[in-house]
Amino acid sequence: DIVMTQSPDSLAVSLGERATINCKSSQSVLFSSNNKNYLTWYQQKPGQPPKLLIYWASTRESGVPDRFSGSGSGTDFTLTISSVQAEDVAVYYCQQYNKSPCTFGQGTKLEI
Amino acid sequence: QVQLQESGPGLVKPSETLSLICTVSGDSISTYYWNWIRQPPGKGLEWIGFIYYSGSTNYNPSLKSRVTISVDTSKNQFSLKLTSVTAADTAVYFCARARSGFAFDIWGQGTMVTVSS
Numbered sequence: 001d002i003v004m005t006q007s008p009d010s011l012a013v014s015l016g017e018r019a020t021i022n023c024k025s026s027q028s029v030l031f032s033s034n035n036k037n038y039l040t041w042y043q044q045k046p047g048q049p050p051k052l053l054i055y056w057a058s059t060r061e062s063g064v065p066d067r068f069s070g071s072g073s074g075t076d077f078t079l080t081i082s083s084v085q086a087e088d089v090a091v092y093y094c095q096q097y098n099k100s101p102c103t104f105g106q107g108t109k110l111e112i
Numbered sequence: 113q114v115q116l117q118e119s120g121p122g123l124v125k126p127s128e129t130l131s132l133i134c135t136v137s138g139d140s141i142s143t144y145y146w147n148w149i150r151q152p153p154g155k156g157l158e159w160i161g162f163i164y165y166s167g168s169t170n171y172n173p174s175l176k177s178r179v180t181i182s183v184d185t186s187k188n189q190f191s192l193k194l195t196s197v198t199a200a201d202t203a204v205y206f207c208a209r210a211r212s213g214f215a216f217d218i219w220g221q222g223t224m225v226t227v228s229s
Contacts, residue, residue, distance in 0.1 A: 001173075040215040049206055049219035050157065056213045093157060097214035101172040102147075102159040 006105035023094035038098040116220035130194040134207030145210040150203040
């Protein structure tokens, strides 16, 4: 299985500051046939299902604020929140499906 | 607007079979990949498996011997069966749609299943 490791496990930032969450995969998640990274980012708030933020490592889902951005390729990825808002308090997960089984990172808890 | 809704018993006895149904509304099930994902209380997400409308499936090897996912296109539903459950199977079970990039873009609200006698 591809192991997804996120860092840090938790992160506390002030309102308006930048938050950076890292995700490292044990194998490349770059699919050679289409040159796309099968790496997705989700946000999960308490009592809710995860919400899709970023897919293909850097493509923002429709309706997601542009303060959320994704970057990286191969095995190293980053989710950046450029100016953290109160509503961004949540747990963030990365996920890969370049190879089965689909696997998730352990999650990063973002606090204000 | 596409919506998914899980249904099924909230309490299952050890060694018995967990059975859940996901009803898809607002879109035909005859496209995309339809998934089950679970989350033990206070823990992370675990992918269980998917089914395509044609009936083809792919399961997480960690659960493969106990899992069956099936589809009923006439009812726009897909279902999960997990046999021989133990307390370790206690979790919130989500159904979710996977589209481009195998990103889960639509999720059900989740249903809590507790395994206990």
